[in-house]
Amino acid sequence: MIYELPTLNYEYNALEPVMDAETLEIHYSKHHQAYVNNLNAALAKHDIKQDNLVELLLNINDLPEDIQAAVRNNGGGHFNHSLFWNILTPEQDKQNGISPELESAIVKNFGSMDEFKAKFEDAGMKRFGSGWVWLVKTNSGDLKIVTLPNQDAPLAEGTPMLGVDLWEHSYYLKYQNKRAEYLKNIWSIVNWEQVSDYYQA
Numbered sequence: 360m361i362y363e364l365p366t367l368n369y370e371y372n373a374l375e376p377v378m379d380a381e382t383l384e385i386h387y388s389k390h391h392q393a394y395v396n397n398l399n400a401a402l403a404k405h406d407i408k409q410d411n412l413v414e415l416l417l418n419i420n421d422l423p424e425d426i427q428a429a430v431r432n433n434g435g436g437h438f439n440h441s442l443f444w445n446i447l448t449p450e451q452d453k454q455n456g457i458s459p460e461l462e463s464a465i466v467k468n469f470g471s472m473d474e475f476k477a478k479f480e481d482a483g484m485k486r487f488g489s490g491w492v493w494l495v496k497t498n499s500g501d502l503k504i505v506t507l508p509n510q511d512a513p514l515a516e517g518t519p520m521l522g523v524d525l526w527e528h529s530y531y532l533k534y535q536n537k538r539a540e541y542l543k544n545i546w547s548i549v550n551w552e553q554v555s556d557y558y559q560a
């Protein structure tokens with residue numbers, strides 16, 4: 360198998376009460392695992408060995424047509440979820456670990472940290488149906504909030520730094536229809552140390 364489920368760096372119950380253990384376990388061990396399995400199966404059909412996921416996703420149009428949709432959905436799903444687990448943490452020092460560089464970039468681009476969070480939540484609310492909301496560093500170095508449908512990865516937009524899953528499977532057991540509450544609560548488990556590392560990279 361070319362692609363594997365990444366290790367989760369915390370227990371299923373570690374993000375409670377913001378993200379409940381049952382949701383996290385199903386999300387990681389069933390949904391994410393399925394994206395990995397389906398991605399591997401699609402690539403195996405044509406014996407494709409590309410093990411660089413970013414390169415694979417940036418060049419979907421070069422793949423045989425019959426697996427393009429599967430790679431886009433499942434490769435995107437694998438990329439997005441791998442990033443998502445990394446930018447969440449139960450550890451307070453990481454939650455408080457935003458770098459001065461990233462903090463000033465957020466202030467410069469959005470006015471303040473609070474204004475950034477409000478705009479990010481608003482964008483997440485406006486994504487109709489399933490998708491993701493992202494903070495990306497554009498190729499010119501600016502920060503930008505983008506939302507994309509389904510499992511489309513935001514690689515064409517720049518470097519993804521922070522992404523929040525807007526699919527109902529990410530919040531429905533605990534929040535039901537209250538996506539706004541899920542988006543508001545998630546800030547308290549964001550690993551700003553990791554987001555800052557993505558910003559520097």
Ligand code: MN
Binds near residue numbers: 386390440524528529
């Ligand atoms: Mn998901």
